[in-house]
Amino acid sequence: MLARRIIPCLDVKDGRVVKGVRFREHEDVGDPVELARRYADEGADELVFYDITASAEDRTLDYAWVRAVAKVLDIPFCVAGGIRSVDAALKCLENGADKVSINSPALERPDLIGEIARTAGSQCAVVGVDSFEADGDYVVHQYTGDPERSRAAGRRTLDWIAEAQDRGAGEIVLNCMNQDGVRQGYDVKQLKLARGRLSIPLVASGGAGAAEHFREVFEDADVSGALAASVFHKGVLSVPGLKRELREAGIEVRL
Amino acid sequence: MPKTLDVTVVRLGVGNTASMMFALERLGADPRLSSDPAEIAEAERLILPGVGAAAHAMGRIEALGLTAVLKGFERPLLGVCLGQQLLYETSEEGDARSLGRIPGAVRAMVAAPDRPVPHMGWNRLKIEREDPLLEGVQDGAFVYFVHGYACETGPATLASTDYGGRFSSVVRASNAWGCQFHPERSAETGARILQNFLRLPC
Numbered sequence: 095m096l097a098r099r100i101i102p103c104l105d106v107k108d109g110r111v112v113k114g115v116r117f118r119e120h121e122d123v124g125d126p127v128e129l130a131r132r133y134a135d136e137g138a139d140e141l142v143f144y145d146i147t148a149s150a151e152d153r154t155l156d157y158a159w160v161r162a163v164a165k166v167l168d169i170p171f172c173v174a175g176g177i178r179s180v181d182a183a184l185k186c187l188e189n190g191a192d193k194v195s196i197n198s199p200a201l202e203r204p205d206l207i208g209e210i211a212r213t214a215g216s217q218c219a220v221v222g223v224d225s226f227e228a229d230g231d232y233v234v235h236q237y238t239g240d241p242e243r244s245r246a247a248g249r250r251t252l253d254w255i256a257e258a259q260d261r262g263a264g265e266i267v268l269n270c271m272n273q274d275g276v277r278q279g280y281d282v283k284q285l286k287l288a289r290g291r292l293s294i295p296l297v298a299s300g301g302a303g304a305a306e307h308f309r310e311v312f313e314d315a316d317v318s319g320a321l322a323a324s325v326f327h328k329g330v331l332s333v334p335g336l337k338r339e340l341r342e343a344g345i346e347v348r349l
Numbered sequence: 350m351p352k353t354l355d356v357t358v359v360r361l362g363v364g365n366t367a368s369m370m371f372a373l374e375r376l377g378a379d380p381r382l383s384s385d386p387a388e389i390a391e392a393e394r395l396i397l398p399g400v401g402a403a404a405h406a407m408g409r410i411e412a413l414g415l416t417a418v419l420k421g422f423e424r425p426l427l428g429v430c431l432g433q434q435l436l437y438e439t440s441e442e443g444d445a446r447s448l449g450r451i452p453g454a455v456r457a458m459v460a461a462p463d464r465p466v467p468h469m470g471w472n473r474l475k476i477e478r479e480d481p482l483l484e485g486v487q488d489g490a491f492v493y494f495v496h497g498y499a500c501e502t503g504p505a506t507l508a509s510t511d512y513g514g515r516f517s518s519v520v521r522a523s524n525a526w527g528c529q530f531h532p533e534r535s536a537e538t539g540a541r542i543l544q545n546f547l548r549l550p551c
Binding site for chain 2 (some may be wrong): 095096098140166168169170187190191192214215216217264292294295296
C-alpha cells in the first residue's frame with residue numbers, strides 16, 4: 095500500500111534556512127544542506143524548499159543551494175518560489191530537484207502549468223494554492239509571501255485546482271490560510287472537498303500542531319501527504335515519533 | 350577507482366540526470382554522462398534513466414542513433430522509471446514501440462477515488478524472485494515511485510508492487526534490469542540496489 099507522506103517544508107532566504115512569521119523578523123536556523131540531511135535521516139518522506147523572497151521580489155532562485163542539497167539528499171525534494179518560466183523550472187530539475195511548485199506565477203499565466211508538464215512531465219509540475227475561507231466560500235490568494243502585495247486572485251479554490259489538474263499538474267499542495275501558523279489542525283473540511291475534485295495527489299498544508307492533526311487529515315480528507323513547517327522546526331513533533339504514532343493508529347507510513 | 354564501479358548514464362535530454370549522477374557519486378563511482386552511441390556501446394555498465402513521455406523518449410533514442418546500441422547492449426543495463434518501461438515491447442503512452450528487451454506491455458494506470466494517479470510516493474516491494482540486484486533488500490521495503498504508466502507482471506518480474514493491482518517494480522531479462530521506482534531517491538534501499546548494480550560482473 096502507498097504510504098502517506100510526511101513533508102517538512104523549509105523556508106530559504108539568501109541561501110539560508112530561516113524561520114519567522116512570514117516576511118518579518120527572520121531568524122537564521124541553518125544551512126539547507128545540513129537541515130536537509132537531518133530531516134532525511136529522521137525519516138522525512140520528501141522535503142519542500144520554499145524561497146520566501148523570490149516570488150514576491152520578482153527574482154528567480156539562486157540554484158547553487160539546490161545543487162548542494164541534491165548532492166546529499168537520497169529522498170525526493172521540491173523547490174518552490176520564483177519559478178515563472180519553463181527555463182527556470184528546468185534549471186531546478188537539471189540541478190537535481192525532483193519537482194517544482196508554482197503558485198503566484200501559475201495564477202498570472204496559467205499556461206505555465208501545461209508548459210512545464212509537457213516539457214518535464216506532469217510528475218514534476220506541482221501547483222501550490224493559497225486558499226482563504228471567506229463567507230463560506232474558498233478563494234485563492236496570491237503573493238502571500240509579502241503582506242504588502244498579498245491579495246485575492248479572483249478565483250475560487252475548487253475551480254482553480256480542477257483547472258490546474260486539467261492543464262497538466264501532477265500534484266496539488268493546498269495551503270489553507272485560515273489555519274496557517276496557528277497549529278489548530280488542518281482544514282479537513284476544505285481538503286476533503288478538494289480531494290473530491292481531483293484525480294491527482296493532494297498534499298495538505300497549514301495548521302499542523304499535533305500528531306492527531308496528521309491522523310485526522312489522512313483518515314478524514316484522504317490526502318496523499320501532509321506538509322508542515324513550524325511543528326517540526328520548533329521540535330513540537332519529531333518525524334520518527336509522529337510516524338510511530340500514525341502507524342499505531344493504523345495509517346501506512348514508511349518507518 | 351576500482352574498475353567494477355565504471356558506469357555510464359545515458360543522457361536523452363529528458364529528465365533529471367543530476368540526482369542519478371549524485372547518487373552514483375555517493376557510492377564512490379565516477380559516472381559518465383553520455384549521448385554518444387560509440388561511447389555508450391563501449392560502456393562497462395549502463396543506466397538508462399528518464400522521466401517524461403515514452404514516445405518522446407523513443408524519438409530521442411532514435412534521433413541520437415542509440416536504438417541498435419540499446420537493443421544489443423550485452424553488459425549490465427539498468428532502466429530506471431521510464432527507462433524500465435522502455436525495455437518493454439510497447440507502451441500505451443503515445444503508442445510507443447519500445448526496445449523490446451522484456452516481453453510485455455506498459456499500460457496507463459487508472460485513477461480511482463481512493464487511488465490518485467500519478468502513483469506518487471513510497472510503496473512496498475514484494476520480492477518475487479531472488480536476484481543479485483536485490484541482495485540485502487528486505488521483502489516489504491519501501492521505495493519511491495512517480496509514474497502514471499506501469500509494466501505488467503510476467504516471467505521477468507523480480508519484485509512487484511500493489512497499487513490497485515500488481516505491477517512489475519523490478520524486472521530482469523538476461524543482462525537487462527529495470528526499476529520502476531527511483532533508486533536514487535529511495536534512501537538506503539535504493540542505495541543498496543544501485544550498489545548491487547555497480548557490483549554485477551560485466
